[in-house]
Amino acid sequence: MLDTTALHDAYDSLLEAAVTVADSAHLRTPRPGEWNADRILAHVCLVTAGTIAAVAAVAAGEHTTYDNRHALDTWTIDRVVEQAGGSPGLRARLRRQVEILCGFGGPALSDPELDSPVPLLGLSAGALLTDAVVPLRGLFKGLADIEIPNHTRQLLALLPEKTAV
Structure with a gap:
């Protein structure tokens, strides 16, 4: 059985940060090569959709x-931003994806399914982060403990110093 409370909480924090950034009148300009808020949210939508696909499989x-x-390809990211209709649509899409992904918690998957080996290739900014076989439950843990909190901090870093949490 899988408890998705931490994962749900991580996404809630990210979505709260996304609203704070969207409501801010002034944002820092991302450094060259970094993403704006819409690209960050689109990337997270792609990561989440990919995780849903792996779990569903x-x-x-x-x-x-x-x-x-x-999920790192800028053309794909920009296409998701456009198809979702910008920040409000990205946030709505991500909320629905979180419901779907967290719906695999509880008794939805058995322990043997959660222990299924998943070859994982994870990159960030052109650097290899992970190239290993992990149990399916590791995808949930990686999102909750690393991926989503990192993108929450990335969003909040777009706020001016006095506003950043």
């Missing part, structure tokens, strides 16, 4: 992998 009795390279 295991639930369907299939073998799966997780590779985040598509």
